[in-house]
Amino acid sequence: MKLQSTPWMKGIVTVHVRGGKPEQLVNKALAGGLELSSIRWTSGGLLEFELSVSDYFRLRAYLKETGCRAHVTRRRGLPFWLMKAEKRLLFTSGIVLFLALMFLLSSLVWSIEVKGNVKLTEEQIRAVAKQEGLYPLQWSFKLADADVLSKRLVTKLPGASWIGVEKKGTKVVIQVVESTSPELPELQSPRHLVASADAVVTQIIAERGRPVVKRNAFVKKGQTLISGTIGNEMHSQTVVAKGIVRGLVWYQFDIAAPLTQKTKVYTGGKKTKWHLVFGSRALQISGFGGHSYEQSETIRVEERAAWRHWTLPVGRMKETVMETEIQERELTEADAREIGLMEARAEVIDKAGADAVIADEKVLHEKTDNGKVYMKVVFEVEQSIVTEMPLVQLQGD
Template sequence: MDGGSVRGGANQKHSNITLKTCREGNGLSVQGAQWLKGIVTVQVRGGQPERLVNLALAGGLQLSSIRWTSRGLLEFELSVGDFFELRPYLKQTGCRVHVTKRKGLPFLMVKAERRMFFTGGIALFFAIIFLLSSLVWSVDVQGNVKLTEDQIRQAARQEGLYPMQWSFRLADADVLSKELVKRLPGSSWVGVEKKGTKVIIRVAEQTIPDDAPLQNPRHLVASADAVVTEIIADAGRPVVKKNTKVKKGQTLISGMIGGEENSRIVVATGKVRGLVWYEFDIESPLVQHAKVYTGEKHTKWYAVIGSRALQLTGYGKDPYESSETIAHEEKASWRSWSLPIGRMKETIMETRMEERTLTEDEAKSVGILQAKADLLVKAGPDSVIRKEIVLHEKAENGKVYMKVLFEVEQSIVQEMPLVQMQGD
């Protein structure tokens, strides 16, 4: 019946019998029954098409949608069973029929059978996606300071929350939060949030004030030779004034207050800043080496499933002697769901070491900048470089040699325990 035609026997003369129409029957019920059996649309060619229709209707065949096409051909619909019963009438009228359209359940089943593997593959793909999205692939812990991540993960595991667990087996987020607070001493609140295949545990820990350390009576003394630029005594008695030159170890704020008869010892506290001098010997090479990118690059693609990556392209050894690799990962997502599958791109960029020859002034600036960075680390984060003086400089053997004096304003406080001697 596919694409073919059924032809009657001997041709007969054209009949002038009036074309009849088929009865509608029970309407939708008849059409539904025919759809289950299968319906074909045929075009009649040659012979006596009007007589063919009348004979078929008289013989009990059910024809519908009888019409003339724009090409002057008679067209009608009938069931698959009636199509095969049409052969005797074709022989009587000398007509041929050509199937132009097929519809109904039998034809759908044939198409489904032909596309069975394709349909099955689609169904399997969505089933795998559904199963993968129903798993917890990762558990992230945020907000913990005193509680370790292992403690929190262990408590979550005891409540059934861990990677590769089915989402539908987890308790409600509110229930998990309450149970985790019970299992984590020191936590005041625990929030559980599920985002696709990832679960985030946020912890708010109890704030317990630290016990203030016990302090012994003390003086505050100078940590280096300096000129005092600022002195503020919060507790104790200031001994020196602003613009006073002090030696290392000299008392700045005394822990003894009061007169000789009514004196007592306290914990001296306060702020003292002063100008301190540092001398640096600097060596700065005239030839600097720096890493630069050549512009050449090589790309590798990976398929990512969970925490594993399968390389797809870019096999073989890296073509560059020196290179730097940058990785960029993209996860598949659907609405607010983040799926555990995706892709990763690795870009391998070629690099080379490039030499740059500096002038003496440039090498001098580079050396001084490096010395300042080292000085600020040594003097403390609140220190300020006020002045720099180059005492000596020379260039030889491909380097610039300098002796530089830096004037730095910094904290010059150092604690010294104070022990009161008691007589008998």
């Protein structure tokens, strides 16, 4: 017969029987109401079976009657587990304390993420959420239902048409959908479009207004390109001039490129520190003491414990202090020249605008002196040359 699950609560022992009459022992024990299971002969010729602790004490009478001796080879069940736990009280208490701490930490709201807001600031949304009891380090069971929170937040944030609140582990995500209103056209005064720099016009497209220059014409800074006055002398009208005008503009640079280049490199020396992370706090557990590096760079890598889609507020952080040094590299004149030109090109594009194109570049003068390559360079750049000038009408005109 097979032992049921209840004897495990009382404890189960495995017994080897020696001497006497083992067969009679089994028959008499079963007839006496003892529950034996897993009855078999071992390879050593001994009879083996399992029974509960209470039945084991009742077995003694049958052992004397049949002249057998019993030896317990294995113990299992709740009583024996409790005996081991009592011997390892500190370890068991630590496990219980750890599980309790994990439960408490996972019951807190550790972070709040706001998504979808454009006009409403994150500070506004967090302030209203705090009024409803939703803030970091708040107990999850104290929060109202997500649907209730959503309705309350929408009521207190007039700029929102819908707000969703979703709890993901220890993080709460507030998804905002703002109400839309038709954009009002920007009010503009009549204006001319004038040249922002001396240039040669390469393209002119007048969407509104009257073009007054042609392609390939040379214009000076401030000269009108597209007029905001249309019509003739008898019947004229002012409009907001609009269009595209591009032209060739010249930039002159004095470049001084050094023949030595300083770069930061890692030497291979490093010191590692480990931290335990609890929410936004970190407790260092290894790698104490400073370092002797004159120059260094610190790299941090944080790992959070996760279970399925839950990210727990506990984890570890590895902090590696890497030793660095500055090394100098000798450049050829050609390399220094190219580096200087690359930096100048980047500065040109920054001044001329992202849509600018360098059409040509000319080195007017070049020399090497005192460890540097000196150059005078002129860049020919095609760019937008439009700027606005308000059109003021005189009274009586």
